[in-house]
Amino acid sequence: MASIVPKTIVEKNPIHYDQVLISPTSVRVSWADNIASTYHNIWLRDHCQCEQCLHPLTKQRLLNTFEIPSDIKSTAIEQSKDGLTIHWNHQTHTSFYPWSWLQRHSYNPRFQKTFLPKKQLWNHEIQQNSPVVEYDTVMKSDDGVAEWTSKIEKYGFCFIDGIPINPESTQKLLCRIAFIRTTHYGGFWDFTSNLAKADLAYTGLKIGAHTDTTYFTDPAGLQLFHLLEFDGEGGKSLLVDGFRAAQILCEEDPNAYRILSHIPIPSHSSGNKETFIQPSMPRSIFTHDNSTGQLQQIRWNNEDRSIMDQWSDPNDVTLFYDAIRKWNEILTRKDGELWEQLRPGRAVIFDNWRVLHGRSAFTGHRRMCGGYINRDDYVSRLRLTNLGRERLLETLF
Numbered sequence: 286m287a288s289i290v291p292k293t294i295v296e297k298n299p300i301h302y303d304q305v306l307i308s309p310t311s312v313r314v315s316w317a318d319n320i321a322s323t324y325h326n327i328w329l330r331d332h333c334q335c336e337q338c339l340h341p342l343t344k345q346r347l348l349n350t351f352e353i354p355s356d357i358k359s360t361a362i363e364q365s366k367d368g369l370t371i372h373w374n375h376q377t378h379t380s381f382y383p384w385s386w387l388q389r390h391s392y393n394p395r396f397q398k399t400f401l402p403k404k405q406l407w408n409h410e411i412q413q414n415s416p417v418v419e420y421d422t423v424m425k426s427d428d429g430v431a432e433w434t435s436k437i438e439k440y441g442f443c444f445i446d447g448i449p450i451n452p453e454s455t456q457k458l459l460c461r462i463a464f465i466r467t468t469h470y471g472g473f474w475d476f477t478s479n480l481a482k483a484d485l486a487y488t489g490l491k492i493g494a495h496t497d498t499t500y501f502t503d504p505a506g507l508q509l510f511h512l513l514e515f516d517g518e519g520g521k522s523l524l525v526d527g528f529r530a531a532q533i534l535c536e537e538d539p540n541a542y543r544i545l546s547h548i549p550i551p552s553h554s555s556g557n558k559e560t561f562i563q564p565s566m567p568r569s570i571f572t573h574d575n576s577t578g579q580l581q582q583i584r585w586n587n588e589d590r591s592i593m594d595q596w597s598d599p600n601d602v603t604l605f606y607d608a609i610r611k612w613n614e615i616l617t618r619k620d621g622e623l624w625e626q627l628r629p630g631r632a633v634i635f636d637n638w639r640v641l642h643g644r645s646a647f648t649g650h651r652r653m654c655g656g657y658i659n660r661d662d663y664v665s666r667l668r669l670t671n672l673g674r675e676r677l678l679e680t681l682f
């Protein structure tokens with residue numbers, strides 16, 4: 286099994302705690318290396334892991350948080366080699382917290398927790414050694430899915446070779462990750478340039494680097510393409526590592542990066558008569574994790590960008606256009622572009638929150654199939670196949 290071991294302080298340093306200090310409102314545990322964690326009493330009580338407070342099977346909270354007095358205090362505390370026992374002055378409840386649990390969930394300070402492979406940014410040179418898995422490997426075991434999903438997480442994309450050249454096998458492959466996300470384009474799509482749907486994808490026109498479904502409140506997490514038939518010219522597939530491009534923008538033009546992290550961009554899908562889709566609120570190109578500041582999602586599709594008439598400050602208009610011009614200039618640099626002529630039997634899957642995709646114009650008959658997977662369903666499968674449920678439950682409880 287591909288090993289992705291959570292690198293937390295627990296992993297790095299054996300648990301040496303040398304003292305526990307209690308105050309009327311909190312508990313302070315001193316670990317090794319002069320690191321100490323402080324926990325609010327109400328936080329500790331609210332996170333009691335006993336079977337009265339947390340359902341042993343569903344892991345859902347049974348405790349009524351709102352009955353905990355805001356000034357709850359401990360009446361006694363006992364230390365053992367395994368953990369800390371706290372007797373509370375409310376409902377004579379006793380809670381036990383393993384030292385490893387306390388370290389893992391320390392929030393003051395927070396300890397580094399990584400449960401996913403470190404993302405490796407790439408440029409066009411990755412083509413010499415692109416991430417790839419074999420269809421049979423993925424189909425025959427969850428270890429194969431672990432390898433597949435960890436490559437998607439590390440590189441943002443992965444090719445899959447040896448796929449039987451039909452939509453049914455391709456759909457079965459995609460479902461090895463999770464159920465397919467159905468949209469107004471259907472579930473598993475099988476399309477050509479016949480404008481069966483009113484979207485540029487259903488033409489032979491060139492499509493520049495973009496992310497899909499920017500018009501959904503929750504853009505699709507993964508997207509897979511498998512070219513089944515092609516008898517014309519062109520139609521090469523393009524991938525660009527959006528996280529690398531964002532890093533370059535941040536380095537070369539930090540003001541542009543800041544603007545594109547804040548200016549909300551309206552988006553739409555309204556070509557088809559039966560749909561008129563817009564996100565619950567416009568979102569900026571770059572979305573960051575509020576707690577770590579890490580870039581989490583890129584949303585960029587200039588074709589699907591709708592009329593921008595909700596400027597909080599009209600002076601931002603020219604700043605915005607200067608910023609997207611710079612962003613586009615970086616996105617279209619040759620050294621960041623991976624061009625691949627897909628062929629029947631070789632599919633590509635990519636992280637639609639990180640990797641932008643596109644294609645060159647084409648002539649002739651070109652039949653492509655594929656589908657979307659929700660972000661959270663993908664990450665769930667990535668973690669479960671690579672870490673295992675027990676390990677994951679430790680991180681949550």
Ligand SMILES: C[N+](C)(C)CCCC[C@H](N)C(=O)O
Nearest residue numbers: 470474484486496497498586
């Ligand atoms: C379903 N299939 C992938 C063929 C087409 C999707 C349409 C792409 C759309 N403009 C977007 O950016 O989401």
Ligand SMILES: O=C(O)CCC(=O)C(=O)O
Nearest residue numbers: 486492497522642643644
């Ligand atoms: O036809 C292709 O190769 C890709 C089309 C596309 O970019 C899309 O469907 O979002």
